[in-house]
Amino acid sequence: MYKRIAAGIQAIGHRAIDGIWRLGCAARFFILVLLKSTTSFLRFGLVIREIYFVGVLSLIIILVSGLFVGMVLGLQGYETLQKYGSESAVGTLVALSLVRELGPVMSALLFASRAGSAITAEIGLMKATEQLSAMGMMAVDPVARVVAPRFWAGVISMPLLAALFSVMGVFGGYLVTVVFIGVDEGAFWSSMQNAVDFRYDIVNGVIKSCFFGVAVAAIAVFEGFDAPPTAEGVSGATTRTVVTSALAILGLDFVLTAFMFRGVD
Amino acid sequence: MSEHLIEIKDLAFSYTDRPILKRVNMTMSRGQVIAIMGGSGSGKTTLLRLIGGEVKPSAGHVEVAGQVVHQLSRNELFKLRRKMGMLFQFGALFTDLSVFDNVAFQMREHTNLPESMIRDLVLMKLHAVGLRGASHLMPAELSGGMARRVALARSIALDPLLIMYDEPFTGLDPISLSVIGSLIRRLTDALGMTSIIVTHDVQESLKIVDYVYFLADGAIAAHGTPEEVKGSTMPFVHQFVHGEEDGPVPFHYPAETYRKDLKLEVQFV
Numbered sequence: 169m170y171k172r173i174a175a176g177i178q179a180i181g182h183r184a185i186d187g188i189w190r191l192g193c194a195a196r197f198f199i200l201v202l203l204k205s206t207t208s209f210l211r212f213g214l215v216i217r218e219i220y221f222v223g224v225l226s227l228i229i230i231l232v233s234g235l236f237v238g239m240v241l242g243l244q245g246y247e248t249l250q251k252y253g254s255e256s257a258v259g260t261l262v263a264l265s266l267v268r269e270l271g272p273v274m275s276a277l278l279f280a281s282r283a284g285s286a287i288t289a290e291i292g293l294m295k296a297t298e299q300l301s302a303m304g305m306m307a308v309d310p311v312a313r314v315v316a317p318r319f320w321a322g323v324i325s326m327p328l329l330a331a332l333f334s335v336m337g338v339f340g341g342y343l344v345t346v347v348f349i350g351v352d353e354g355a356f357w358s359s360m361q362n363a364v365d366f367r368y369d370i371v372n373g374v375i376k377s378c379f380f381g382v383a384v385a386a387i388a389v390f391e392g393f394d395a396p397p398t399a400e401g402v403s404g405a406t407t408r409t410v411v412t413s414a415l416a417i418l419g420l421d422f423v424l425t426a427f428m429f430r431g432v433d
Numbered sequence: 434m435s436e437h438l439i440e441i442k443d444l445a446f447s448y449t450d451r452p453i454l455k456r457v458n459m460t461m462s463r464g465q466v467i468a469i470m471g472g473s474g475s476g477k478t479t480l481l482r483l484i485g486g487e488v489k490p491s492a493g494h495v496e497v498a499g500q501v502v503h504q505l506s507r508n509e510l511f512k513l514r515r516k517m518g519m520l521f522q523f524g525a526l527f528t529d530l531s532v533f534d535n536v537a538f539q540m541r542e543h544t545n546l547p548e549s550m551i552r553d554l555v556l557m558k559l560h561a562v563g564l565r566g567a568s569h570l571m572p573a574e575l576s577g578g579m580a581r582r583v584a585l586a587r588s589i590a591l592d593p594l595l596i597m598y599d600e601p602f603t604g605l606d607p608i609s610l611s612v613i614g615s616l617i618r619r620l621t622d623a624l625g626m627t628s629i630i631v632t633h634d635v636q637e638s639l640k641i642v643d644y645v646y647f648l649a650d651g652a653i654a655a656h657g658t659p660e661e662v663k664g665s666t667m668p669f670v671h672q673f674v675h676g677e678e679d680g681p682v683p684f685h686y687p688a689e690t691y692r693k694d695l696k697l698e699v700q701f702v
């Protein structure tokens with residue numbers, strides 16, 4: 169009995185140490201990627217190519233999801249607000265929820281599962297098939313040539329995708345409340361214009377999505393590079409990218425929100 | 434400094450506890466084609482990785498062009514590697530680049546050649562392996578033997594001093610096999626480079642190589658020129674050249690006795 173408890177505690181300790189160890193590895197790798205980013209900026213074509221793969225190919229899912237989220241916000245917002253006779257404030261509700269929270273968070277979650285997993289799988293497979301070793305043997309650093317461009321592509325794409333998500337969301341809200349339900353169009357836009365502050369709402373939203381972009385891209389490239397060079401290794405790493413990214417996004421969102429929107433105006 | 438391009442001295446290496454290489458000594462000169470043979474799992478690929486500086490020895494050293502590989506800084510190692518080519522056992526073509534771009538990869542990374550010249554060079558390399566017409570294909574569209582030949586074209590892209598071929602002949606039909614064999618020989622002679630071929634194809638490689646090393650049990654078990662090898666009465670060499678199952682080279686990876694592994698003990702006792 170005593171032995172089993174001891175073994176259990178030991179196992180927990182082991183997992184904790186492993187976790188911290190991996191976190192350390194990830195942090196070191198992150199710094200390495202930053203240090204080796206000069207190639208990415210000198211040969212920006214490499215990054216642009218990856219932006220096409222991670223950013224442009226994520227557009228459809230981001231745009232469609234944004235539209236639907238905005239439409240739901242419009243419906244739910246109208247439903248509640250009209251009870252108090254203030255349905256014209258629905259524009260404010262839609263825009264603020266999107267710009268402050270849903271835009272950055274939802275698009276980051278979608279981005280992690282669409283693009284983050286793809287980055288991990290691609291780098292992991294390149295490692296498993298010795299493409300990274302081969303590149304190293306050709307005196308080309310795989311971190312500079314393969315990892316860094318993908319990282320920066322993710323970092324650059326994320327805020328743009330979040331902005332598009334919010335735009336589509338506002339359009340979705342407009343579609344449902346103004347076009348379908350018949351809320352006054354002037355009231356919809358003017359309440360939105362009055363309530364949304366550029367510095368306080370929009371800039372903070374963009375800052376959030378930048379943080380999420382760095383987190384997702386860093387997790388994706390690390391998991392790919394660190395994956396055991398086997399089929400199971402790569403599939404496990406892909407799953408971990410999505411799960412870890414989601415946790416990181418939600419955790420970061422809380423911290424950032426606490427700093428940005430404390431209710432003091 | 435000697436005319437030896439590569440000197441391997443008392444080289445030892447292990448991934449885990451089990452030593453893979455225990456004490457390997459070799460010398461290779463410029464202009465030579467050298468074959469390394471040995472059973473599956475005897476550490477041939479590992480030896481190439483050690484020469485390329487991808488892993489570090491646990492004892493001894495590898496000297497390439499007068500430089501001790503594992504003591505080089507990263508920059509020096511990369512500088513040295515520009516003069517090396519390596520054909521990986523499984524090709525390792527970049528799957529996101531076309532055949533053309535794979536072969537052009539190093540030229541674009543390491544030289545400032547104009548694109549028109551790169552195009553000519555790439556087509557020349559591909560022509561040498563008989564795949565000029567396949568330059569627009571993606572690696573996924575190639576057969577195993579074709580991929581291997583593209584990988585070969587890529588490894589000779591910058592005319593290196595030293596090329597290591599890890600099993601260049603596997604998966605090739607008899608015609609491409611002898612074409613590739615003589616290509617390796619001709620390249621070596623024309624450019625005065627050194628070629629190391631890891632191979633199981635004894636007959637084909639004995640036709641083109643200058644010297645053969647047999648790797649077994651973590652050390653060089655035998656070595657000699659093709660004539661010496663063919664005439665050798667050493668049981669080890671004889672077994673290898675004639676492909677016999679019984680002999681000093683074990684076919685099996687070290688293991689428990691077969692009966693014990695199959696849990697036959699209980700029934701028989």
Ligand SMILES: Nc1ncnc2c1ncn2[C@@H]1O[C@H](COP(=O)(O)OP(=O)(O)OP(=O)(O)O)[C@@H](O)[C@H]1O
Nearest residue numbers: 448449453471472473474475476477478479480522
């Ligand atoms: N990454 C690794 N980690 C642990 N052990 C390894 C690793 N790579 C190879 N080994 C072990 O090292 C030994 C030598 O492997 P190596 O790939 O050098 O053999 P080889 O001579 O090239 O065989 P083959 O002719 O089948 O390609 C094998 O027994 C293998 O189990």
Ligand SMILES: [Mg+2]
Nearest residue numbers: 477478522599
């Ligand atoms: Mg091998």
